[in-house]
Amino acid sequence: xxxxxxxxxxxxxxxxxxxxxxxxxxxxxxxxxxAKKAGGKNAKLIVLxxxxxxxxxxxxxxxxxxxxxxxxxxxxLKPVDEAILGFEDMNYEAVITKLxxxxxxxxxxxxxxxxSVEEIVRRKGLKIKVYEAKKFSADEIDSSSKIKKRxxxxxxxxx
Amino acid sequence: xxxxxxxxxxxxxxxxxxxxxxxxxxxxxxxxxxAKKAGGKNAKLIVLxxxxxxxxxxxxxxxxxxxxxxxxxxxxLKPVDEAILGFEDMNYEAVITKLxxxxxxxxxxxxxxxxSVEEIVRRKGLKIKVYEAKKFSADEIDSSSKIKKRxxxxxxxxx
Numbered sequence: 001x002x003x004x005x006x007x008x009x010x011x012x013x014x015x016x017x018x019x020x021x022x023x024x025x026x027x028x029x030x031x032x033x034x035a036k037k038a039g040g041k042n043a044k045l046i047v048l049x050x051x052x053x054x055x056x057x058x059x060x061x062x063x064x065x066x067x068x069x070x071x072x073x074x075x076x077l078k079p080v081d082e083a084i085l086g087f088e089d090m091n092y093e094a095v096i097t098k099l100x101x102x103x104x105x106x107x108x109x110x111x112x113x114x115x116s117v118e119e120i121v122r123r124k125g126l127k128i129k130v131y132e133a134k135k136f137s138a139d140e141i142d143s144s145s146k147i148k149k150r151x152x153x154x155x156x157x158x159x
Numbered sequence: 160x161x162x163x164x165x166x167x168x169x170x171x172x173x174x175x176x177x178x179x180x181x182x183x184x185x186x187x188x189x190x191x192x193x194a195k196k197a198g199g200k201n202a203k204l205i206v207l208x209x210x211x212x213x214x215x216x217x218x219x220x221x222x223x224x225x226x227x228x229x230x231x232x233x234x235x236l237k238p239v240d241e242a243i244l245g246f247e248d249m250n251y252e253a254v255i256t257k258l259x260x261x262x263x264x265x266x267x268x269x270x271x272x273x274x275s276v277e278e279i280v281r282r283k284g285l286k287i288k289v290y291e292a293k294k295f296s297a298d299e300i301d302s303s304s305k306i307k308k309r310x311x312x313x314x315x316x317x318x
Contacts, residue, residue, distance in 0.1 A: 023306070024183045026228035029235050064309045069185035076188050076237050147182070150223045151310045 015039035015131075016101035018048035018086070018113065020055045021070050022063035023144045029077060031133050035105030036079040038131040046099060047074050047083045054086055064144075093120050096128070104128055108135040109143070174198035174290075175260035177207035177245065177272065179214045180229050181222035182303045188236060190292050194264030195238040197290040205258060206233050206242045213245055223303075252279050255287070263287055267294040268302070 017035040021028050036045040049071045055063045063070065067085055075083035087094060092113070096104070106114040114130060121128045176194040180187050195204040208230045214222045222229065226244055234242035246253060251272070255263070265273040273289060280287050 023310075024232065025224065026231055029232055061313055064306060064313060065184065072185055073183065073188055078235050078237055147223060148310050148314055151182075151307050152314060154220055154223060155307055155311065 010041070013039040013043045013102040014099065015043050015045050015103040015105055016048065016095070016099055017045065017105045017107075018050065018095075019107065019110070020050045020059075020063055020144075021047075021074050022055070022065055023147045024065075024070075024073050025144065025147060027143060028074075029079075031105075031107050032074075032077060032079045034133045035103075035131070038105050038129075038133075039103050043103075044081045045079055046101070047080050048086050048095060049074055049083055050086045051088055053088055064148075092116050093124075096120060096126070101128060103131050105131045105133055107133050169200070172198040172202045172261040173258065174202050174204050174262040174264055175207065175254070175258055176204065176264040176266075177209065177254075178266065178269070179209045179218075179222055179303075180206075180233050181214070181224055182306045183224075183229075183232050184303070184306060186302060187233075188238075190264075190266050191233075191236060191238045193292045194262075194290070197264050197288075197292075198262050202262075203240045204238055205260070206239050207245050207254060208233055208242055209245045210247050212247055223307075251275050252283075255279060255285070260287060262290055264290045264292055266292050 015035050015038055017032060019028070019031075032045065032047065036043050039045065049067065050058075052063055052067045055061075065073075071083050071085055074080055096117070104117050106117065114132060117128075118130055120126070121130065174194050174197055176191060178187070178190075191204065191206065195202050198204065208226065209217075211222055211226045214220075224232075230242050230244055233239055255276070263276050265276065273291060276287075276289055279285070280289065
C-alpha cells in the first residue's frame with residue numbers, strides 16, 4: 001500500500017469493495033470496475049472476499065465455490081489490485097482500521113453493509129467516502145441466484 | 160497484433176486457447192495461465208470463446224451464461240490479452256489462418272480439439288506448437304459440470 005506523494009503525483013486512493021463472489025459473473029465484474037472508478041485515476045482496488053463460514057452464517061448456505069478459489073479468481077481480474085479473505089467474524093470495523101481505505105464501494109444489493117459502514121464512519125469521525133454502485137440492466141446475469149435458477153432450469157429440462 | 164522485431168527484442172509469440180467458459184471457475188483461470196506460459200516471455204494470449212449456438216450444437220444444451228458476458232469476463236482476466244467470439248460454425252481452420260498463432264493450447268478435456276488442430280497443422284504444413292495443459296488437482300472445482308452438480312445439491316438440500 002505504498003502511497004507516493006510529490007509535486008506531479010496525486011496520492012493514489014484506495015478503494016475497498018467486498019462480497020462473496022460465488023459463481024463469478026458479469027455483474028461482479030461491472031461492480032468492481034465501477035468501484036475502482038469511484039477512487040479516481042490510478043486508484044488501488046482491494047477486494048475483501050467473504051469466508052465460507054461467513055457466507056454460511058449470513059445466507060444459511062455454504063457457497064458453491066470454496067473461499068480460496070473465489071479469492072484467486074477475484075484477484076485475477078484486471079481491475080483488482082489485491083483480493084484478501086475476510087475475517088471469520090466479518091468485523092468491518094477491524095477491516096477499515098487495518099486497510100484505511102479512502103472509499104468503500106458497496107453494491108446496490110449490499111445496503112446492510114452500507115448501513116454498518118456509514119455507522120462506523122460517523123462514530124469514528126473517519127474521512128471515508130461510501131459509494132453505492134448502480135444496478136445493471138435486467139438482461140444481464142447479475143446475481144448468483146439467477147445463475148443457480150438457470151442451472152436448475154437448464155439441467156432439469158435436458159436430463 | 161503488432162509484433163516488434165529488433166536487436167534486443169524477441170518476437171512476441173501469440174498463443175491461442177479456446178473454450179465455452181460457462182460458469183467461470185478456477186480451472187479456467189489455471190488453464191489460461193498455463194496457456195500463456197506456453198508462449199514464453201511476453202506472450203500474447205488470445206482466447207476464442209465459443210458462441211451459444213456452437214455450445215448448444217456440441218453439448219446439446221445452451222450455456223447458462225450468454226456469449227457476450229462469457230467473452231467479457233474472459234477478457235477481464237489478467238493473463239488474457241484479447242477474447243473474441245468464435246465463428247458460428249466453429250471452423251478451426253479459418254481461425255488459425257486468421258489469427259496465425261505460434262502456439263495453440265488445449266485443455267486436458269479438449270482432446271477432440273487437439274486432434275482437429277493437429278490434423279490441420281500437419282495437412283497445411285504449419286509451424287504451430289500444440290500444447291496440452293495439465294489436469295488440476297481433484298480438490299479443485301475444475302469443471303462447469305461439477306459446479307452445476309454442487310448447485311443442485313446445495314439448493315435441494317436447503318429449500
